[in-house]
Amino acid sequence: MTTSYYRTVLVYLVFASLWIYFSDAVVASLFHTPEGITQAQNFKGLGFVVCTSLLLFFLIRSDFNRINDVNKQLRKSYDQTLEGWVQVMDIRHKETREHSLRVTRMTVKLASLMGIEGEKLTYIGRGAMMHDAGKVGIPDSILIKPGPLNEDEWELMKQHPVIARDMMQDIEFLKPSIDIPYSHHERWNGSGYPEGLQGDAIPIAARLFAIIDVWDALLEKRVYKEPWPEDQVLFYLQEQAGIHFDPQVVDLFLANYEEIKAAALQPSVF
Incomplete structure (x- = not known):
């Protein structure tokens, strides 16, 4: 990036030097009266300001474009690292390798149908990818226990x-x-955790993801349960509207179910 600064300064210095040299030569050859020389110098000064402003504009825009390209590559590298790390977590949790990618794609699709876009959609995608990041602090004896958890295990x-x-x-x-x-894990009726938030107090990103996460968990075989039939899962989600889930989100999910489910197979995460 330092090289870019030097380049900008050098280009400006060369341009300014050439402008002064040649413009002075032109004025000296075309104008011979004091009044004419003064007027020409005024126009020369105005032309210098305009031309250098345009030059600086294009040089700075070029530098900003390069910086943006570097930032995009950096963010892409972060997201790829995040994706790889999360897939390793899925394996540790004894879930399918595509679990986190699948629920992320579906959540992003549901959020876009809700009208969310731009950077907010990217934040939701990363949040969905990281939804179970905290489980790295949970012992395997609890995390992949084949039977129900006891009270102490559940609290942990x-x-x-x-x-x-x-x-x-x-x-x-x-x-x-x-x-x-x-x-x-918050619930619409306030019975969730960790804070027991209720209704609209639950962040919209979490409300969107909750229905996708439960849909996926019920459909998939886990160490502690067998998969549910799809029609039974959809009935359960509708039944839980206003209890576990935001009713508006349930309606949106069910109204666009096939489109959202198809998003799970798309190659792009965000």
Whole structure:
């Protein structure tokens, strides 16, 4: 980046030097009266300001474009690293390798249907990808236990959103994506965790993701359960509108179900 600064200064210096040399030569050859020389010098000064302003505009825009390209590549590298790390987590949780990618694609699609776009959509995608990041702090004896958890085990399991928040809140790249990892176990009626938030107090990203996460969990075979039939899963989601889920989100999900489900197979995550 320092090289770019030097280049800008050098181009400006060369241009200014050439302008002064040749413009002075032109004025000297074309104008011979004091009045004519004064008027020409005034126009020369105005032309210099206009031309150097345009030159600087294009040089600075070029530098900004290069910086943006570097930032895009950097963000892409971060996202690819994140994707690889999350797939390793899925394997550790004894879930399918595509679990996190699948629910991320579907959540992004549902969010876009809700009218969310731009950077907010990217934050939701990263949050969905990181939804179970806090489980790195949960012992395997609890995480992949084949039977039901006892009370103490369940209380420890309920700490994984807090662990995720503590992991992400000091990382600038991930901080805007905390809502899903921290709040996707909240319930519309206030019976969820970790804060017992209710209704619209639950971040919209978490409300969107919750229905996708439960849909995927019920359809998939897990170490502690067999998969449910698809029609039974959809009936359950509708039944839980206003209890577990935001009713508006349930309606949107069911109204666009085939389109959202198809998004799970798309090659792009965000």
